[in-house]
Amino acid sequence: MNQVPDEIIESLRGVTRLGEAELVEAIRVLQLKEATVTDSPESKGGVGLIAVAIAIQKVSLRLKKVSLRPIWSLRWVAKPVGYLLPRDDREEWLGDVEEIHHLMLVEETYPAWIINLVIAIKTLLLVWTAVEVHIVNLFSRNSGA
Incomplete structure (x- = not known):
């Protein structure tokens, strides 16, 4: 598995309240989704980029929803x-x-x-x-x- 660069973790840490472990996990999930989308046959042209953007948006919304739920x-x-x-x-x-x-x-x-x-x-x-x-x-x- 790829190592996540520190600058990506630092830039994401300013946007979300997740810890380093959760950020690394989120980036890993995004990388897996990106790999499966770009390996698919319909990833030619802009369709693959749109699918990656949708996958990133879904994961980030899920992470934001989980991390900000009030108790x-x-x-x-x-x-x-x-x-x-x-x-x-x-x-x-x-x-x-x-x-x-x-x-x-x-x-x-x-x-x-x-x-x-x-x-x-x-x-x-x-x-x-x-x-x-x-x-x-x-x-x-x-x-x-």
Whole structure:
């Protein structure tokens, strides 16, 4: 497989919010589509160029749609709870939630309602364990006095 030049990755990075791995994958898909279109018998003249342009447009629209889909649980549930945590725990929590969001949305393509449910349940478990720890600490202080 061809290596993707760094200048192409840098120029595309300014246009989209995808990471380097997603950009390389998108360029690889476009190169495969271009190779199959130009090898086809109807690729004589401008028809092949039009087909390549259509293929590029379809892939770029799909990538843009996937990378920009909003998730309400991330914005309204997970991030506000994360800001209640200490700085180190907050960074770890928000990183975990962003990773779940990215893996489920981009790589596995789950529906948005499943991603929202998973993030909301994970946030609920975090709050539950934090409350439980505070209750245990409260009882341990009172029993020692």
